[in-house]
Amino acid sequence: MNYYNNDHKRRDIKRRFAKIRQESNEKPKELLSSDTLEAINDWLANCIRYERFLLSNELQYDLRQGDVFEIDYGGSVGAELKGRHYGVILHNSNEKTQTALVCPLVSIRDTDIKDSSWRINIGNLQWRFSNYESIALISQIRAIDKVRIYAKALISLENIPEDQRPNRVPVAILTEKQMEIIIESYFKLLRNKLY
Known part of the structure; x- marks a missing residue:
């Protein structure tokens, strides 16, 4: 072998x-x-x-759908997202999987982000210390290696039931409604119905 x-x-x-x-x-x-x-x-x-x-190093940890992390999206070409931004995990990723599918998130105040027709407002993030609402950049969904995820404990674990606490602490966790908005918007994008 x-x-x-x-x-x-x-x-x-x-x-x-x-x-x-x-x-x-x-x-x-x-x-x-x-x-x-x-x-x-x-x-x-x-x-x-x-x-x-x-x-x-081996990155062996689970990620859960709805977890939000700070991610280094790296360099870019043209209108691609670059640098460090938040991103939401779109599907569960077990410890043996080295990649994760993410949707980038930016604040409403970020004016340098293009693709305005695909900027979906998902409201405020739970446990996030910000007054700004968040925008999901549906057209920028991509797979990343777990090495691009920055681990910062910016939320209090006291608010999360013990059986739901992740082993890698996200900066926020989206509600079911927020995840539904992202998923439905992505399907609209794939069907050319999101303009």
């Missing part, structure tokens, strides 16, 4: 970065702005940091 182990990961990382280095040397530097070069540098540093972390 052939297993993908840490030696394989290290070889893959070296191969990927060698290819990136070669491609960047082939492109004239004057075509890349200093902002673009800085963004590439930041992206590369994050990739290396995540890969190093994954070489020596």
Whole structure:
């Protein structure tokens, strides 16, 4: 049986970065702005940091539908969401699953987010210390690796019944109604009925 182990990961990382280095040397530097070069540098540093972390750590924990975490969405192209934003887990993810499907969340005050026709207001988040209502970015739903999730205990576990407490503390938990709004809106989007 052939297993993908840490030696394989290290070889893959070296191969990927060698290819990136070669491609960047082939492109004239004057075509890349200093902002673009800085963004590439930041992206590369994050990739290396995540890969190093994954070489020596296994992320084995459950995520529950409706849990909200701070997530690093990384770099972007065009109107894609980038950087750190909150996101809601859309399906349960057990400890053996390395990925999770998430819907990004932003505050109503965030004006730099595009795709305004697919911004669904889900109201205030439970246990969140904010007066702003939250917007679900339905068109930006995506799978992420669990390594992109930041764990911060921003909510009080006293308010959550003991049998419902997650082993990874989310910053908020959506209500059933809020989850229904997101799921129904996503189905409308897939049927081209959300404009």
